[in-house]
Amino acid sequence: MKKKILLVVLLLGYFIRPGNAQNEKFKALFIFNFTKHIEWRGGNPSEDFVIAVYGNSEVIDALQTIAKTKAVGNKKIKVVKVTSPDDLPDCKILYLPPSKSNRLDDVLPHYQKGQTLIVTDKPGLSQKGASINLIEVNGKQKFEISKSNIEKQGLKVTSSLLSLGIEV
Amino acid sequence: MIKLKILIPYILVFLLLPSSLFAQETKDVLNLTKSEVLKLSYEELTEFDLADLMQMAEIVGMSTDELLELAIVSASKKEESLFDAPLGASVLTRDMIKKAGATSIMEALRLVPGVIVREQTPGNYDIHLRGFDAIDPNALINFTTNSLTLIMINNRIVYNEFQGNTYWELLQVSVDDVERIEVVRGPAAALYGPNAVTGMINVITRNPNDKQGLQVSSYSQAGTPKFHSYSAGVGYNGDGPFSFRMSGQYDLRERHNVDYYVLGPQLTFGANGAPVTDADGNLVMTPPGFVNKITETTLNVAGRVPLIPDRPSTDTVTNVNERYPDPEKSYDRYSYNGHVNFHKGVVDMNLMGGYAAATVQKAFAVNNMAALSADESYNGFGHLWGTVNNWSVSADFNQGKLETLGNGSSLRATYDIANAEVLYDWNIGENLNIKPGASYRYASFYGRILGSEMVDANYELVEDEGDKVNTILSGFVRAEYKWNKFRFIGALRADKFKYPDEVHFSPQVIGTYKVNDGLMFRASYGHAVRSPFMINLFTNLHMKYPVNPTPAAVLGYLQSNGINFDPGFRYDMVYLGTENQNAEYDLLSTNEFEVGTRFKLNQWLSVDAEVFFQELNGVDVFNKVATGFDASGIMTKQELVKSDTISFITPDMKPQQFGSTVTFFGKPAEKIDFQVFATFQTTKVKDYYVLDENGFVKPGETIDLDHENTPSWFGGFNVNYNPISKLHLNLNGYFYGEQTLKMSNGVMNIPNETVDANLILNGVVGYDIFKGGQLFINVKNFATGEKRQFALTDKIGATYLVGINIDL
Numbered sequence: 001m002k003k004k005i006l007l008v009v010l011l012l013g014y015f016i017r018p019g020n021a022q023n024e025k026f027k028a029l030f031i032f033n034f035t036k037h038i039e040w041r042g043g044n045p046s047e048d049f050v051i052a053v054y055g056n057s058e059v060i061d062a063l064q065t066i067a068k069t070k071a072v073g074n075k076k077i078k079v080v081k082v083t084s085p086d087d088l089p090d091c092k093i094l095y096l097p098p099s100k101s102n103r104l105d106d107v108l109p110h111y112q113k114g115q116t117l118i119v120t121d122k123p124g125l126s127q128k129g130a131s132i133n134l135i136e137v138n139g140k141q142k143f144e145i146s147k148s149n150i151e152k153q154g155l156k157v158t159s160s161l162l163s164l165g166i167e168v
Numbered sequence: 169m170i171k172l173k174i175l176i177p178y179i180l181v182f183l184l185l186p187s188s189l190f191a192q193e194t195k196d197v198l199n200l201t202k203s204e205v206l207k208l209s210y211e212e213l214t215e216f217d218l219a220d221l222m223q224m225a226e227i228v229g230m231s232t233d234e235l236l237e238l239a240i241v242s243a244s245k246k247e248e249s250l251f252d253a254p255l256g257a258s259v260l261t262r263d264m265i266k267k268a269g270a271t272s273i274m275e276a277l278r279l280v281p282g283v284i285v286r287e288q289t290p291g292n293y294d295i296h297l298r299g300f301d302a303i304d305p306n307a308l309i310n311f312t313t314n315s316l317t318l319i320m321i322n323n324r325i326v327y328n329e330f331q332g333n334t335y336w337e338l339l340q341v342s343v344d345d346v347e348r349i350e351v352v353r354g355p356a357a358a359l360y361g362p363n364a365v366t367g368m369i370n371v372i373t374r375n376p377n378d379k380q381g382l383q384v385s386s387y388s389q390a391g392t393p394k395f396h397s398y399s400a401g402v403g404y405n406g407d408g409p410f411s412f413r414m415s416g417q418y419d420l421r422e423r424h425n426v427d428y429y430v431l432g433p434q435l436t437f438g439a440n441g442a443p444v445t446d447a448d449g450n451l452v453m454t455p456p457g458f459v460n461k462i463t464e465t466t467l468n469v470a471g472r473v474p475l476i477p478d479r480p481s482t483d484t485v486t487n488v489n490e491r492y493p494d495p496e497k498s499y500d501r502y503s504y505n506g507h508v509n510f511h512k513g514v515v516d517m518n519l520m521g522g523y524a525a526a527t528v529q530k531a532f533a534v535n536n537m538a539a540l541s542a543d544e545s546y547n548g549f550g551h552l553w554g555t556v557n558n559w560s561v562s563a564d565f566n567q568g569k570l571e572t573l574g575n576g577s578s579l580r581a582t583y584d585i586a587n588a589e590v591l592y593d594w595n596i597g598e599n600l601n602i603k604p605g606a607s608y609r610y611a612s613f614y615g616r617i618l619g620s621e622m623v624d625a626n627y628e629l630v631e632d633e634g635d636k637v638n639t640i641l642s643g644f645v646r647a648e649y650k651w652n653k654f655r656f657i658g659a660l661r662a663d664k665f666k667y668p669d670e671v672h673f674s675p676q677v678i679g680t681y682k683v684n685d686g687l688m689f690r691a692s693y694g695h696a697v698r699s700p701f702m703i704n705l706f707t708n709l710h711m712k713y714p715v716n717p718t719p720a721a722v723l724g725y726l727q728s729n730g731i732n733f734d735p736g737f738r739y740d741m742v743y744l745g746t747e748n749q750n751a752e753y754d755l756l757s758t759n760e761f762e763v764g765t766r767f768k769l770n771q772w773l774s775v776d777a778e779v780f781f782q783e784l785n786g787v788d789v790f791n792k793v794a795t796g797f798d799a800s801g802i803m804t805k806q807e808l809v810k811s812d813t814i815s816f817i818t819p820d821m822k823p824q825q826f827g828s829t830v831t832f833f834g835k836p837a838e839k840i841d842f843q844v845f846a847t848f849q850t851t852k853v854k855d856y857y858v859l860d861e862n863g864f865v866k867p868g869e870t871i872d873l874d875h876e877n878t879p880s881w882f883g884g885f886n887v888n889y890n891p892i893s894k895l896h897l898n899l900n901g902y903f904y905g906e907q908t909l910k911m912s913n914g915v916m917n918i919p920n921e922t923v924d925a926n927l928i929l930n931g932v933v934g935y936d937i938f939k940g941g942q943l944f945i946n947v948k949n950f951a952t953g954e955k956r957q958f959a960l961t962d963k964i965g966a967t968y969l970v971g972i973n974i975d976l
Contacts, residue, residue, distance in 0.1 A: 022206075023237065024685070026225040029210075033218040056248070058685050065210050083595060084558075085514065099239050099247045102377075105511060127380045140838075141225040164218055 026141060027134060028062030031095060031119055034132060035072045037161035038150070040092055040115050049075035050091035054082045054107070057097035085110070095119045096130075104128055115154045126168040131155070135166075144168045197223045226838075235259075235833040235843060236766060236774050242350040242370045244657070245359055245603060245646065246593070251766050254657055254678045254690055256282065256353035256367075256778045256829065262346045262374075266387060266973050267888055268900045269932035269946035271397055272419075273343060273371060274336045278902040278928075279886050281776075281831045281845035282353045282367070284879060285902065286923075288961040289540065290393070291421040291499025292530035293336065297353060297366040298780075299851055299878030303823045304789055305910035306859070312531070312877070312909065316698060316756075318356065318364035321371045322520065323589075324551045324564045327363060329611045329638070330581050332701040338547050338568065340503045340522030342417040344387040344399040345373045353829070354760050354780060355696030358659035358676035361607065361642055362699040365758045366782075375518070376403040376411035377509040382976070383413060389946055389971025394422035394496075397971075409512040416504035423498045423529070427460040429539040429960040431918060456918050491574030492529070492542050498962070501526035510554075517554030523547070531961050539960035542573040560591040560605075581615030581702070584635075599650040609640040611702075618706040636706050639666040640699075655680040663697065665755075667705050672697045672755060686768035698756040704788055704816045754786040754818040776831040784823045788816045792863045819857035819865050823875065826850055839890045846883030851875040876908040877959075896934040896942070903927045909959035921959035927952055940976040945969070 031051065049072040053060045060081055067077035072092075080089050085106040088094075094116055096104060101122040108129045111118065120130035126144040131153060133144040145165030150157045197220045205224045213221065236251040238261065243253035250259050258280045270276035274293040278285045284296040294301070295314055302312040315332025318325065321341055327334040349371050356364035376383065383403035390396045396419065403413030444452040494500075505522030525546035531539045547568025554561065565586045572579035591605035612635040614620045620633055644661035657678040664671045678692040764778035794813040827849025835841040855870040882904035889897045908922045929951040934944035946969040954965040 022225075022228050025210075026221065026228070029213050029221050030218065032214060033221060037218070061685075062210075066214060069211050070214050083598075099249075102511075102516070106513065124379055141222065161218070164222065 023141075024058035025062045027095075027121070028059050028066060030134065030141075030143065031059070031063065031093060032066050032070065032077075034093070034117065034119070034161065037158040038117055039156040039158075041154070041156075043115070045074070047075065048078035049073075050078045050080055050089060051093045051095065052080045052082050052089050052091040053095045053097065054103055055097060055100040056081075057095070057099075059095060059097060090114070091116055093117045093119060096121060096125075098122045101125060104130065111153065113152070113154045117150065117153065117155060132165065133168075137166075142166060197227075200224065200227060235841075236768070236776065238348070240350050241372070242352050242356075242368065244648070245591070246601075251688065252680070252682070254655065254680045255356065255692060256762060256764055256780070258282070258351045258353075258831070260349040260351075262343065262348065264886070265343050265346065265349075267896060267898050267932065267934070268886055269389075269898065269930060269944065269948070269969075269971075270343060271389065271395075271946075271948070271969075272336075273339060273341070273346065273349065276343060276346075276349065277351075277369070278884055279843075279900065280349070280351045281883070282829045282847055283351065283369075284882055284904065286904070286957040287964045288530050288958045289423055289498035289528075290395070290962070290964065290967070291337075291419065292528050294531075294958050295334070295336065296878070297351070297369070298782075298825065298827065298847065298849065300366060300784065300823060300825065300875075302877045302909060302911070303784070303787060303851075303853060303875060304821075305873070306789065306791070314366075315701065316363070316365040316758075318360055318362075318368040320360075320368065322373055322518075322551065322553065323360075323370065323562060324549065324553075324566075325363075325585075325587060325609075326566075328570070328583075329585070329699060329701050330570060330583065330613055330615070331703045332363070332699065335526075335543075335545055335547075335570070337499065337501050337526035337528050338503075338524045338545055339371070340505045340524045340547075340549060341371060341373050342387070342399040342415070342503065344385050344401055344417070345415050345505065347372045347374045347378070353778070354692065354762050354782070355674070355676070355694035355758055357674035357696030358644065358661045358694065359646060361609075361644075361661060362640065362663055362672075362674075362697050362755075365696045365698050365756070365784075373505075373507065373520075374401075374403075374413060375509055376405050376413035376507055377511050377516075378405075379403075380405055384974060384976040385415075386972060386974040389944075389969040391946075391967060391969035393424050393965070393967060394420070395967055395969060396420040403507075405509075409510050410508060411511070412506070412508045414504070414506040416502070418502045419499055420497070421499040422496045423962055424954060424965045425460075425963050426495050427458045427962075428492075428495075429456070429458050431456050431538060491537070493573065494527075494542075495529075497527070498529050499526075500528070514557045515554070517552070517556075519550075519552050521548070521550045523549075531958065540962075543571065544573055545570045558593040558595075560593065561589070563588045579615075579617060581613050581618070583611065583613045585612070586610045601648045603646040605644050607640075607642045607644075609642075610637070611639070612637045613702045615702070618702055636702055637666070638700060638702070638705065640664065653682045655682070665700055667700055668755065672757075687765070688767070689763070689765050691763045692761070694758075694760050694762075696758050696760075700755060707816070754788070756784060756786040756788060756818075758782050758784050772834055772836045774833040776833070777828065778830075779828045781826045782824070786818050787821055787823060788818050789857070789865075790814060791817055791859075791865060793817060817865065821856045821870070822854040824852050824854055825878075840888065842885065842887040844883075844885040846881065848881050849878070850880060851878040877910070879904040879907045881905040894936040896932070896936075896944075898932040898934075899929070900931075901927060901929045907959075918960070923956055923959055926955050926957060928957075934973070940974060942973045944971050944973060946971055 051063055060079055063079045067079055071077060080091065082088055088107065088110045094107060094111065096107065098121045101120060104120060104125055107118065118131045121134045123135050126133040126146045129149055131146060131150045135142055135144055143165045145162055146168050147157060147162060205227050238250045238259040239247050240250050240253050240257055240259050241247050243255045243257045250257060260276060260279055264279065265276040268279055272291065274285065274295060277283045277295055282298055284299055286294045288294055297317045300316055301314060313333040319327045319334045321339065326339060349369065351367065351369050353367045356368045360368055386400040388398040399415060399417035401413055401415030405411035446452055501524065503522065503524035505520060507518065507520040510517045527542065527544045529540045529542050545568065547566060549564060549566045551564040567584050569582045587607065587609050589605060589607035591603055594602045596602065614635045618636045620636060641664045642661060646659040648655065648657045659676040661674045662671055674696050676694040678690065680688060680690040682688040760780060760782035762778055762780040766776045768774045791814065793815045827847055829845065829847040831843065831845035833843050853873040853875050856873045858866045858869045858871060860866045884900065884902040886900040887898065903926065905925045906922060908920050910920050911918045928949045930948045931950065932944055932946050934942045936942050948967040949964060950966045954963040956963050
């Protein structure tokens with residue numbers, strides 16, 4: 001009996017070992033990759049490239065892992081967690097996880113023409129002002145992209161990114 | 169059979185192989201397998217361009233654990249993923265419910281682990297969380313109903329305090345209105361207040377602000393046996409701060425078999441249609457059982473009502489047509505609601521109102537004649553709730569009427585209930601969150617059984633004591649501290665009741681440890697108290713028995729039932745008023761310990777498992793408390809010699825339950841997802857009371873009982889398959905083990921009724937005819953034929969439906 005239990009524990013340990021949250025990992029990779037296709041103009045070259053995440057999300061851990069080895073241009077990536085509308089920082093990208101989607105209305109006025117890419121994660125938010133909205137289509141991770149919303153933020157977007165996304 | 173010890177070294181070697189051996193050398197994305205993608209480091213992945221990343225995300229399958237990532241609010245009074253929820257919890261979304269073809273919110277609960285859902289008559293369900301139904305085999309049938317679970321709509325309490333059950337048919341919202349249903353297993357009184365003893369079910373409705381522009385929806389189906397369910401909603405969310413939605417629903421279902429379980433003995437009829445008598449001329453009685461045609465004669469004898477020949481028909485009636493005006497119909501209801509949202513800046517407020525009216529036949533009330541009663545009820549509500557900065561506020565008002573047809577005023581009640589709550593969400597630094605709050609509840613009921621009115625011998629109202637009111641003033645606080653991978657939660661609630669006049673504390677302590685994103689452990693202790701219900705607080709029966717006459721039919725009844733009421737037979741009951749209220753009534757409470765884990769077993773399979781132990785204290789029993797000779801009182805037309813007073817008492821018995829619920833979530837392929845869950849449990853009653861020969865509880869003498877009416881295993885599964893994007897196939901099932909209802913008491917003596925183990929299989933085939941519009945065929949309970957799912961109620965067969973689902 002003990003051996004059976006041992007076997008089960010060992011097998012369980014093997015299965016558990018990957019400890020993944022693939023969705024969040026790929027979302028973080030997408031967000032990092034967006035930086036290759038968006039042009040932020042001006043700014044102080046010595047400033048960090050700030051990516052803010054509103055609320056708790058495993059995307060924060062994934063972005064921090066990326067930030068350890070990667071930079072945007074020559075800017076160091078700094079990942080910031082936001083807990084309330086009063087704490088919204090100056091940042092290049094703001095990611096709203098699904099659980100904070102209802103905060104979009106609070107966030108948008110704060111970043112009006114502030115050169116911040118607003119990335120959301122719930123269907124329908126492109127229409128409400130998000131620059132890029134991560135969505136799932138038939139079990140596949142896709143993203144909606146709004147050229148006009150991006151330009152409203154004072155940013156430029158490459159045509160290749162527009163072609164990869166679902167333009168709205 | 170290969171011996172395990174031989175295998176172990178190989179397994180160890182396999183497990184200890186360096187992961188670098190699996191590393192992928194090539195970066196040709198299209199040729200990568202899932203495990204190869206998973207082996208890639210962040211550094212490697214950031215080198216790929218976005219098109220390749222999208223390809224790899226697809227290979228991995230983004231949705232493997234989406235069911236565990238669903239948002240849930242109820243477990244912590246804040247939004248978090250189901251994976252992180254510190255208590256045993258489940259979430260059911262509207263999409264999941266519609267895909268499974270569930271025809272009501274009640275039926276949808278069959279898709280939730282830990283919930284026992286048995287259909288009594290078509291459309292009417294007995295719903296328990298983990299069980300504890302009819303824990304006292306000495307109880308009446310109305311105590312089989314669940315009074316241990318807190319049911320809410322948008323955090324508005326909807327269980328009914330008259331007797332603690334939920335009138336599910338009076339929910340003013342339908343499946344089409346649901347955003348998601350959140351279920352917390354185990355006590356949650358520290359967060360939500362009284363009655364979250366075995367857990368809570370919170371129906372969250374769509375918010376019109378969630379979607380931009382015009383919103384149109386419908387979820388309607390019809391079929392055979394006669395089944396109609398139609399619902400539709402429309403809403404609009406423009407550029408301004410206001411958005412609104414309104415919806416309505418109509419349901420009509422007919423019974424698959426029109427028979428009744430008659431509780432008392434019945435006359436035996438001969439071939440000539442006349443009652444059969446024995447050699448001494450006494451009527452020959454048939455024991456309680458099912459009759460396929462309920463008649464006035466059957467009811468009269470079974471119900472013993474004719475013993476008061478001059479009772480006016482306006483009160484308890486013997487007319488079967490008044491008791492069961494439409495025997496075929498089991499579920500006939502309509503409801504509507506409207507919801508306005510205001511959202512601007514830090515203000516998010518909602519105003520919702522609704523109304524529901526229903527006539528149903530279900531096993532609930534004690535009508536003393538048949539197990540099924542026809543109930544006619546309605547209610548309406550207004551609810552204002554929302555957030556302003558870190559403040560949450562909620563206020564609601566509910567008004568309604570409950571009536572068991574044919575029972576006159578004895579089982580009729582009207583009520584007004586109001587609630588108000590305020591809560592502050594206070595973050596202190598990064599890791600500490602404190603939520604203090606306060607609430608007030610006012611419940612006012614008017615009903616003869618509560619002693620609201622007294623009548624004379626002619627059933628004329630002679631005294632009106634008015635409404636019976638109870639109030640609860642509560643204060644609560646929840647504190648949560650995060651430290652590394654640990655999360656510690658402590659919550660305490662104090663409830664001050666008007667009746668019983670006491671303060672009751674409900675504490676809860678929880679700890680979670682999140683090893684990584686794929687593994688978490690949790691442990692909790694919780695204490696919860698059940699609400700004081702009106703019947704328990706105010707009902708005392710004074711039962712009187714005449715010496716003469718003692719008709720042959722009554723003698724036959726007494727013999728069949730072994731009733732030792734001596735020398736006559738009860739012919740009336742008088743409801744005592746507030747002067748004799750049970751103000752010292754002990755409240756039922758629970759102590760529960762639970763440990764659980766959630767883990768992502770591999771890329772396509774996740775597990776949620778919990779082990780629990782709970783013990784109830786203060787279980788109330790409706791039993792004889794006094795006896796004597798009483799010729800006074802309101803019934804003066806016949807000689808009275810003996811009377812019994814029956815009231816609620818709390819013998820020191822301790823029902824206990826030990827069990828485990830396991831849920832598997834899987835997505836083995838892109839087009840298939842499934843959920844399988846099962847609960848295994850034992851339920852016992854420790855220190856069950858023993859009655860003496862006169863029907864009184866014997867002090868100091870107890871026995872231990874196995875409780876057989878809560879199934880020892882139950883569960884379900886739900887599989888979705890989309891072979892092509894427009895075609896949706898679903899197979900779902902619900903199963904439970906054998907259970908036996910025992911109801912043996914002074915009022916009725918029923919042979920033990922056993923319900924066999926059962927598997928209920930349902931299938932749906934849906935096809936998208938346009939974006940957001942789907943036609944579907946829905947077949948319910950198609951595999952195992954007609955079976956009774958709940959003792960003494962209907963056999964439920966298959967139902968064949970066609971329907972339309974629109975969500976624009």
